[in-house]
Amino acid sequence: MHVHYRSCNICEATCGLEIKYDGNRIISIRGDKQDPLSRGHICPKAVALVDIYNDPDRLRRPVKRIKNSWKEISWDEAINEAAEKIKTIQKKYGKNSIATYLGNPVAHNFGTMLFIPFLHKALGTKQRYSATSIDQLPHNLAAYLMFGHYLLLPVPDIDRTNFMIILGGNPAVSNGSIMTAPGFVSRIKELLKRGGKLAVIDPRKSETAKLGSKHLFIRPGTDAALLLSMLNVIFKENLEKPGRLTEIARDFETVREIADDFPPEKVAEFTGIEAEEIKSLAREFALSDRAVIYGRFGASTQQFGGITQWLINLLNIVTGNLDREGGAMFTLPAADLIAMSRMTGSKGGFARRHSRVRKLPEFAGEFPVATLADEILTPGEGQIKGLITIAGNPVLSAPNGKKLEKALESLEFMLAIDIYINETTRFADIILPPATGLETPVFEILFYHLSVRNFVKYSPPLFQKNEWQQYDWEILADLSARISGQDFSPQKPEQMIDFILQFSPYNLTIEKLKQNPHGKDLGQLKPVLPHRLMTEDRLIHLAPREFVSDVKRLKNAIENNKRDPHFPFLLIGRRDIRSSNSWMHNSQRMVKGRNRCKALININDAKNLEIENGETVKIISRTGEIEIEVEVTEDVMEGVISIPHGWGHSREGVKLRVAKKHPGVSVNDITDDEFIDKLTGNAAFSGVKVRVEKVANTG
Ligand SMILES: Nc1nc2c(c(=O)[nH]1)N[C@H]1C(S)=C(S)[C@@H](COP(=O)(O)OP(=O)(O)OC[C@H]3O[C@@H](n4cnc5c(=O)[nH]c(N)nc54)[C@H](O)[C@@H]3O)O[C@H]1N2
Ligand SMILES: Nc1nc2c(c(=O)[nH]1)N[C@H]1C(S)=C(S)[C@@H](COP(=O)(O)OP(=O)(O)OC[C@H]3O[C@@H](n4cnc5c(=O)[nH]c(N)nc54)[C@H](O)[C@@H]3O)O[C@H]1N2
Numbered sequence: 175m176h177v178h179y180r181s182c183n184i185c186e187a188t189c190g191l192e193i194k195y196d197g198n199r200i201i202s203i204r205g206d207k208q209d210p211l212s213r214g215h216i217c218p219k220a221v222a223l224v225d226i227y228n229d230p231d232r233l234r235r236p237v238k239r240i241k242n243s244w245k246e247i248s249w250d251e252a253i254n255e256a257a258e259k260i261k262t263i264q265k266k267y268g269k270n271s272i273a274t275y276l277g278n279p280v281a282h283n284f285g286t287m288l289f290i291p292f293l294h295k296a297l298g299t300k301q302r303y304s305a306t307s308i309d310q311l312p313h314n315l316a317a318y319l320m321f322g323h324y325l326l327l328p329v330p331d332i333d334r335t336n337f338m339i340i341l342g343g344n345p346a347v348s349n350g351s352i353m354t355a356p357g358f359v360s361r362i363k364e365l366l367k368r369g370g371k372l373a374v375i376d377p378r379k380s381e382t383a384k385l386g387s388k389h390l391f392i393r394p395g396t397d398a399a400l401l402l403s404m405l406n407v408i409f410k411e412n413l414e415k416p417g418r419l420t421e422i423a424r425d426f427e428t429v430r431e432i433a434d435d436f437p438p439e440k441v442a443e444f445t446g447i448e449a450e451e452i453k454s455l456a457r458e459f460a461l462s463d464r465a466v467i468y469g470r471f472g473a474s475t476q477q478f479g480g481i482t483q484w485l486i487n488l489l490n491i492v493t494g495n496l497d498r499e500g501g502a503m504f505t506l507p508a509a510d511l512i513a514m515s516r517m518t519g520s521k522g523g524f525a526r527r528h529s530r531v532r533k534l535p536e537f538a539g540e541f542p543v544a545t546l547a548d549e550i551l552t553p554g555e556g557q558i559k560g561l562i563t564i565a566g567n568p569v570l571s572a573p574n575g576k577k578l579e580k581a582l583e584s585l586e587f588m589l590a591i592d593i594y595i596n597e598t599t600r601f602a603d604i605i606l607p608p609a610t611g612l613e614t615p616v617f618e619i620l621f622y623h624l625s626v627r628n629f630v631k632y633s634p635p636l637f638q639k640n641e642w643q644q645y646d647w648e649i650l651a652d653l654s655a656r657i658s659g660q661d662f663s664p665q666k667p668e669q670m671i672d673f674i675l676q677f678s679p680y681n682l683t684i685e686k687l688k689q690n691p692h693g694k695d696l697g698q699l700k701p702v703l704p705h706r707l708m709t710e711d712r713l714i715h716l717a718p719r720e721f722v723s724d725v726k727r728l729k730n731a732i733e734n735n736k737r738d739p740h741f742p743f744l745l746i747g748r749r750d751i752r753s754s755n756s757w758m759h760n761s762q763r764m765v766k767g768r769n770r771c772k773a774l775i776n777i778n779d780a781k782n783l784e785i786e787n788g789e790t791v792k793i794i795s796r797t798g799e800i801e802i803e804v805e806v807t808e809d810v811m812e813g814v815i816s817i818p819h820g821w822g823h824s825r826e827g828v829k830l831r832v833a834k835k836h837p838g839v840s841v842n843d844i845t846d847d848e849f850i851d852k853l854t855g856n857a858a859f860s861g862v863k864v865r866v867e868k869v870a871n872t873g
């Protein structure tokens with residue numbers, strides 16, 4: 175029996191694992207107590223890594239679709255045919271006729287991340303999409319416009335704070351996002367034990383809210399109004415204390431003027447939070463010596479996601495909590511993409527061009543996923559004719575999945591680099607399946623930028639891939655070379671990491687990291703401003719015009735606030751500890767037991783509609799309808815429905831035997847591709863208007 179140590183790369187927590195194995199049989203997977211960051215924490219998904227390793231439905235060789243069946247073909251034939259099809263389409267319709275979509279697991283595989291630029295270079299297409307714009311684009315835009323780099327994302331210093339406010343995040347289940355804090359629950363328990371407080375603002379009394387000292391229900395999509403009125407109180411009562419940030423930030427006066435317009439009384443009805451509650455929250459926050467506001471998914475994927483993330487940063491700044499112990503801090507990672515970009519210049523960039531059909535702004539070279547279907551379905555110069563998806567399942571993850579399905583069906587060619595034949599990849603002509611999970615090395619380069627301590631770890635593969643398997647990066651290298659006729663002759667991903675490691679002061683190499691199988695703690699977060707700022711004037715920009723001018727839209731929404739009689743409910747999402755977005759439901763131990771794909775409805779709403787717990791109802795929106803079991807609860811706000819995403823595996827042609835037995839329904843069949851944050855183009859999943867109807871003859 176042997177022991178292998180590695181990081182789990184399923185979610186952003188990057189927990190250390192201790193894996194006992196014999197040959198290629200896994201004996202146990204436990205938390206690695208010697209990992210200095212995760213200290214032994216893991217969640218049930220880590221164990222499912224074995225199921226993915228052994229999954230008979232996982233593709234191991236390339237497949238080609240011939241009508242409705244799939245045929246295994248050789249790597250050479252598959253990549254060659256894909257490259258030829260792509261070249262033919264680009265020759266006929268132009269470079270932009272091929273689009274790419276990158277899904278979430280790309281961010282957890284350094285080889286994939288480092289080699290995607292080669293594919294984009296080979297393709298020369300401006301039609302680029304990723305899960306960013308159905309997730310954290312507002313965070314990236316706020317970082318870019320305020321601090322000068324899309325990765326300068328402040329992280330809550332959770333281990334040293336005394337007061338944490340969480341808006342739109344449920345780290346007790348998600349294990350944290352833009353906050354690599356494995357073992358979040360124990361970290362919060364430590365905060366409470368040292369006399370600190372946690373306040374959660376969420377339309378649902380979530381698992382995280384239940385841990386906290388205070389929970390306030392908020393109407394979905396109204397966080398920006400709450401935050402502006404908190405600023406209003408802080409300025410009015412002279413509670414601002416930016417301290418040393420005064421010298422390194424500009425435009426304080428503009429912020430004060432904007433906030434002046436938003437007294438708590440004006441936003442109380444809109445947000446559903448009483449003016450007195452807002453005042454006391456603002457006071458408590460401003461008067462705490464170490465406090466941090468942290469907003470995540472629910473505060474980002476909504477109509478006002480962009481300004482919400484801006485306002486969260488502002489609140490941390492005016493109270494002096496940015497770049498300070500116990501506040502919102504920046505990391506100094508060992509593989510520092512921010513430092514490296516001083517050389518490469520890739521800091522971000524916003525609205526340098528707009529999408530063809532709906533004129534939505536580009537961010538960092540990508541257009542919003544909410545308009546991908548339009549770009550495929552709308553004829554004309556520049557129409558997308560071919561698509562490459564890499565580790566993405568947008569049929570289940572993008573808004574209005576049904577429309578996207580129609581779009582995918584109409585493509586002349588689709589290539590998927592993926593491990594499964596799922597809801598999205600079943601439309602592909604060719605699927606190229608990489609080695610994955612325990613067969614890959616792990617170096618969570620992005621998440622070391624977002625970690626609550628400076629930390630780094632390299633884990634080699636546990637199992638060597640077979641000689642006929644390829645890594646994602648090898649597929650990308652081969653495909654790029656065959657498309658461009660040019661060998662980018664890149665180094666291996668590990669060599670590229672060695673190069674990036676030189677931009678930090680830690681003097682590390684992959685070889686040195688291999689000597690630290692539990693990872694290397696690089697210490698608590700330290701103040702790094704102003705020298706880490708990437709704005710041209712090396713100042714924090716408190717009032718970027720993009721945000722300032724978007725405040726008007728919020729003001730209008732507050733003034734015209736009324737319930738839509740046809741769609742009186744607002745939809746929100748939630749996560750389950752045993753799911754990872756859409757793709758882990760083919761593991762029996764992740765799906766067994768109770769049905770997890772349910773709609774939560776408030777007890778009073780259920781009474782009014784004469785709906786009972788466990789009943790199946792119809793939920794209808796502008797874009798479609800689904801039938802789903804309801805759970806009646808006091809934990810969700812009145813007028814709100816909560817449904818998890820990533821389900822809906824009963825679609826024809828999906829080759830996931832376990833998942834098909836626990837299919838659930840896809841909430842993105844009723845979310846709306848036209849309901850977006852108009853500033854950033856990010857999808858608005860929170861606050862989609864729906865109505866609930868009884869289904870005839872349920873019994
Ligand atoms: N309504 C609603 N919609 C949402 C969300 C929500 O909360 N509510 N959440 C949003 C968020 S935060 C995100 S990040 C997106 C996720 O959106 P996506 O990234 O599009 O969806 P995933 O379900 O993560 O799909 C991952 C895909 O990668 C494949 N895969 C897994 N491992 C590998 C690998 O090693 N290599 C390759 N090549 N492929 C692999 C899987 O088979 C699957 O097809 O969904 C978003 N959509
Ligand atoms: N178990 C598990 N863990 C995961 C994932 C998973 O699928 N499963 N996915 C991973 C990914 S890709 C991501 S991005 C992260 C996301 O991780 P988190 O950011 O923690 O996101 P969620 O768990 O979806 O929690 C969002 C919370 O926002 C609330 N909310 C909804 N709308 C609003 C609103 O308008 N205002 C406010 N204030 N709150 C609102 C919801 O009720 C919910 O409690 O999780 C990651 N971790």
Ligand code: SF4
Pocket residue numbers: 182183184185186187188189215216217218219220349356
């Ligand atoms: S919390 Fe995330 S990183 Fe940790 S074991 Fe679970 S899935 Fe893996």
Ligand SMILES: [Mo]
Pocket residue numbers: 278309
């Ligand atoms: Mo995400």
